[in-house]
Structures are given as C-alpha cells and as structure tokens.
Amino acid sequence: MGEMAVTEPQSDSGYIQPMVLSPESTPGIVSEGIADLANQTFDRLAGRLAVYAADERRARGENGTTLTADNEGVLWEGGAYGRVPITITDKTSRQEVWEAFLKRQAITGGMSWPTTTHHTLIKEANERSGPDRYKPVAAMLLLSVLRDRFPRGDTDYRESLMRGPDYSNYPSEDWGERHKVGIELNVAYEDALAPERPTTWRFDMSVQTRFDKPVPQTRIRSRLSGLIDTNDIKFGDFKPEQKQTEQAHHVDLAHMRRLFELAKDIRPQVTPIETQLKQQAAEDAMLADLFSSMSSESTPV
Secondary structure, three states: OOOOOOOOOOOOOOOOOOOOOOOOOOHHHHHHHHHHHHHHHHHHHHHHHHHHHOOHHHEOHHHOEEOOOOOOOEEEHHHOEEEEEEEEOOHHHHHHHHHHHHHHHHHOOHHHOHHHHHHHHHHHHHHHHOOOOEEEEEEEEEEEEEEEEEEOOOOOHHHHHHHOOOOOOOOHHHEEEEEEEEEEEEEEEEEOOOOOOOEEEEEEEEEEEEOOOOOOEEEEEEEEEOHHHOOOOOOOOOOOEEEEEEEOOHHHHHHHHHHHHHOOOEEEOOOOHHHHHHHHHHHHHHHHHHHHHHHHHHOOO
16 A cells, blocks of 8 residues: 555544653653553443443353454453453555655665564565465454453462362562553465465564563564465564564654554454354354264273
8 A cells, every 4th residue: 555644643532642752751651651651551442342341151160251353352350451452443544544654664775674574575476486476365354452460470370270279378569560552464365276275474563561570562474374385484583473572662652652642433343142142152162073073982892
C-alpha cells in the first residue's frame, strides 16, 4: 500500500487521550505509559468484555473465560484481567492504523529488527521466481492487550493453578501486575507453483511492563510457514520462528500509542458461541470415538 496522510485522532471522551513523552523519559515513566494505555484499552472494551465474562457457556475453569475457539483470548477474575486480541471494525481507522504501521516501518528501515527477514525472504523469492509467484490472498491486522496479576517471577501461574499448586500463601508484596499492548499482522500467501500449500507470515510486536522487572520491554516475534518446504529457501541458518526482546523506550510507546489512538470501534476478536459449541461438540465426539475404539481393541476375546 502507498503512503497516505494520517488523520490526527480525535480527543473526545470515547478515545484515548494523547500523552507526550520526552526523549529523557525514564523506564519508570515508560512503564507507567504502557500500563496507562493497557488500562484505557480495557476500559474501552469493558462493556463488550463483560458480556463474555458473564456467559457461562464460555467457562474455561480456573484459567479464565474463553473468548475465541483457539483460546488465544481469555479473561479471568470477572473480566478485570485477561489477554484479548482486538479487531478494528471501522474500515477508515483500520486503514489509518495500517498506513501508520507501514509508514513507521519505512521511516525506521524496518526498525532494524532481524525478524523482518521473513518478509524479505518472500520478496526475494518473488524476485527470483517472478512477481506473481507468491500473491497475498488475505491479511488481518489486530491489536492486542494483556493485563495480568501474578506472583513474582511466575507469569504462567494460571497454568500452574490447573496443575495443583496453591498460591494463596504468597505474601501480598510478592504479587503485582503485568501490562502489554501490541499489534499483530497475519498475511496468507498463495504459491502459484503449489497452490495447495499455503504460506503464512505472522508478525507480532508489543511493549510490556512487569512489576518484577525494572525495565519495560519491546518484544518481537515473527513466524513463517510454507516457504520452508519449497526450493526458495536453502539457508542453513533459516529459522521458521524468530524472537527478539530488548529494552523499550519512549519511541516504542509513542508508536504503539499512536496506533491505538487511530483505532476506532475496537472489539474483541470473538468466535460466535454457536460456532464454538459446535466445534467443541465435534472434538468431544472425536475423542469419544477414539477412546471407544481403543477400549474395544484392548478387550480380551
């Protein structure tokens, strides 16, 4: 997509109020900014999230309320905490977010992140095989927000609870919060030489702060599938998944805040409950058949 002028966000009460950070911002100020943006985003989603938190059909036990069929979005403690992928339903602002994201990447040369190598590989494959070799057939841009509460050093404690440990004896000073806001880009490509084998690129970028870490972080993850099985990639050091974590600073937060300010009419990405229940019923039936066949095979004649 070509560059275009980006409209300044409105500052009415329905949207996030701009916050300016100076180049001298300390890690503490950046951490406060990340938490502020995450909290404001939860406030914007509060009404819609409450619907799912109160729906017992989406119950997921101690680990939270399921928002999506693949469990990438969950809520816990009545919806006060959770991990939520977010869609931008307003087409105009979705385009503005997309353009602002691409413009930032162009200005900073891809932000010097080695994870952008995956995208480069696709472009280079087209340069070698022809411009029509890999065509993007679908793309999805999501925002994301995480607000969590956990005991010091154990961000996976909810999964631990499912296994049995009791955290009720942890002293209050060993509990704190984590806040994260991010953007996710998913692109599906069709290989003209092998249309039955899709190629997908998934890119995640986020800024995060934790009560038990002194410095906020910028986290990047890139995953590429499909091209791995073609003759286009023969690099010995190629990795289908690449990650990078570094210290966050005021520029990271300002960029992320800009994207969230532009996004209008944001909603949780949710699989309809009817679809989710059908999928669950199909999975239960499949498991029942599997166990039934295993049981009959082990029964003595």
